[in-house]
Amino acid sequence: MTSFIISDRELDHIKGQVVIITGASSGIGLATLRRIIKHGGKVFASDLNPLPEPEASSVPFRKANVTSWKDQVELFKAAEKEFGTIDHVFANAGIQPVTSLMEEDVDENGDLLPPKLDTLNVNLTGCIYTVKLGIFYLKKNPKGGSIVVTASASSFSRLPATDYTAAKHGVLGLVRALYGxxxxxxxxxxxxxxxxWTDTGIVPRDFLAQLGEGNYQSADVVGRSVTVLMADPQRHGEMIYSDKGKYTDLENGENGYHALTLKMLNVEQDGDFLEMGAFKGLMKEKEEAVKVG
Ligand SMILES: NC(=O)c1ccc[n+]([C@@H]2O[C@H](COP(=O)([O-])OP(=O)(O)OC[C@H]3O[C@@H](n4cnc5c(N)ncnc54)[C@H](O)[C@@H]3O)[C@@H](O)[C@H]2O)c1
Incomplete structure (x- = not known):
């Protein structure tokens, strides 16, 4: 775990680079868009809702529902057409929890209804779609680039928002699995x-009032953490936790979550795990099963 500050100078490295953002019309996505543009970057924005002014008049935008693979394919095509190349992707769109699994809602026969999967579909499946497209497009960029996903403090805590917490654990899992x-x-x-806790559209106003000023942060604090992850070419496999304006990478360092994993896998770095004979055998079986299926 490493705490740090983010200087404006570090963010200036985003100058001239092209970033696709999902969920760009509000909150963290919009604050990140503004941060990137302030430091000379270029944004292709996307959301279900239009951008507000003044960005609506100046920032290229395509409406896309992140749960639709087709919408996201068209989004990436449009961004490439606009800018020619893509340097970074921010998989950010998200919604609030919609189910606790405690509901006893029934159909006309009195049978228990299945849980609503909206939050998993937007916050996890939508993010997986963006990441797959991101890898495909960044491979085409000879300089490469980066992907940032919006996890949450609920990615590692017991926040009792069943579907939201499960989805955000999944988002962190995606980063860990793809790292190596x-x-x-x-x-x-x-x-x-x-x-x-960040002051955005997803958090009810009365909840923020209960927390009280000083106990939550502005969306721009988070936008800075996204921008530095893109701008700094050394940052890989990090999860920047931001709380009341303070930044900590929870994954790396002696006491980071990652140190525990390495001990468990008995390797120096997780890349080594991919080279282990047993792991290769396991993946080969999976790949062959896919071919047969
Ligand atoms: N605000 C917080 O305290 C907080 C904390 C941790 C994580 N997050 C995460 O931050 C991300 C951004 O949320 P926010 O807090 O800025 O809230 P927000 O509601 O202000 O912004 C979310 C944006 O996502 C868009 N969106 C929702 N569903 C979509 C879909 N299916 N397709 C495309 N766009 C869609 C919305 O229109 C909105 O513009 C989310 O992933 C959220 O889970 C927020």
């Missing part, structure tokens, strides 16, 4: 942000 497959084998870095 990407950089440095491919020039594609992957990182996560894990904001604590």
């Amino acid at each position: 497959r990407l950089y440095p084998k491919l020039p594609i870095r992957i990182n996560a942000i894990a904001p604590s």
Whole structure:
């Protein structure tokens, strides 16, 4: 675990680079868009809702529902057409929890209804779609680039928001699983942000009022953490937790979550795990099963 500050100078390295953002019309996505543009970067924005002004008049935008693979394919095509190349992708769109699994809702026969999967579909499946497209497009960029996903403090805590917490654990899992497959084998870095309570559209106003001023942060605090993950070419496999304006990478360092994993796998670095004979055998079986199926 490493705590740090983020200087404006570090963010200036985003100058001239092209970033696709999902969920760009509000909150963390919009604050990140503004941060990137302030430091000379270029954004291709996407959301279900249009961008507000003044960005609506100046930032290229395509409406896309992240749960639709087709929408996201068209989004990436449009961004490439606009800018020619893509340097970074921010998989950020998200919604609030919709189910606790405690409901006893029934159909006309009195049978228990299945849980609503909206939050898993947007916050996890939508993110997986963006990441797959991100890898595909960043491979085409000879300089490579990076992907940032929006995890959450609920990615590692017991926040009792069943579907939301499960989805955000999945988002962190995605970063951990892809870490060893990407950089440095491919020039594609992957990182996560894990904001604590942040003043955005997703958090009810009365909840923020209960927390009280000083106990939550502005969306720009989070936007800075996203921008530094893109701008700094050394950052890979990080999860920047931001809380009341303070930044900590929870994954790396002596007391980071990652140190525990290495001990469990009995390897020096997780890239080594991919080279282990037993792991290769396991993946080969899976790949062959896919071919047969
Ligand atoms: N605000 C917080 O305290 C907090 C903390 C941790 C993580 N997050 C995460 O931050 C991300 C951004 O949320 P926010 O807090 O800025 O809230 P927000 O509601 O202000 O912004 C979310 C944006 O995502 C868009 N969106 C929702 N569903 C979509 C879909 N299916 N396709 C495309 N766009 C869609 C919305 O239109 C909205 O513009 C989310 O992933 C959220 O889970 C927020």
